[in-house]
Amino acid sequence: MDRIAVVADSHDNLRMIERAVAVINGWGADLVVHCGDYVAPFTAESFRKLNAPLRGVFGNNDGDRPALKKAYAVIGDLNPDPYRFTFNGFSMLITHKPRLAREAAVGAGYDLIAFGHDHHVRVEHGESLVICPGELGGWVTGRASIALVEVKIANVDVEYL
Secondary structure, three states: OOEEEEEOOOOOOHHHHHHHHHHHHHHOOOEEEEOOOOOOHHHHHHHOOOOOOEEEEOOOOOOOHHHHHHHHOOOEEEEOOOEEEEEOOEEEEEOOOHHHHHHHOOOOOOOEEEOOOOOOEEEEEOOOEEEEEOOOOOOOOOOOEEEEEEHHHOEEEEEEO
16 A cells, blocks of 8 residues: 655744654655745755655745755655656646645546645545645644545545644
8 A cells, every 4th residue: 555645834844844754754655745845955854864755846935946956856856836746556746836736626637636835734535635734844823734645545644743
């Protein structure tokens, strides 16, 4: 069974990134998806402890994109927004933009659409599974969260850190 961890809006909160990495590694994720707003390249050091590759997109607060891309190259890859790909036959669209996620959810044929930016947890089952994992940084809502998706059974758990 494939397991995908979805995170967004880590916003330089190293303590929460490290907690999330421990939860994700303990859960046994096969892939980690980040929906943008890492903010600074130094955050890559905390994500380097992941036991799974990371694929992500840039968010609106990611200023030095070349430096971020270089810092994260050891872990995985950061891409322009939106990013479409398939993982073990599971089609995904990841974006930082909630509006783009809503638009893609109708008739686009993705198994999973993940987005960030608004910092609030959302899980919608429809034509596609649409997820906003909330905010990993915890700065806006006061609650850090990640989404853990078991692909074969389309089960989603939200973990508050």
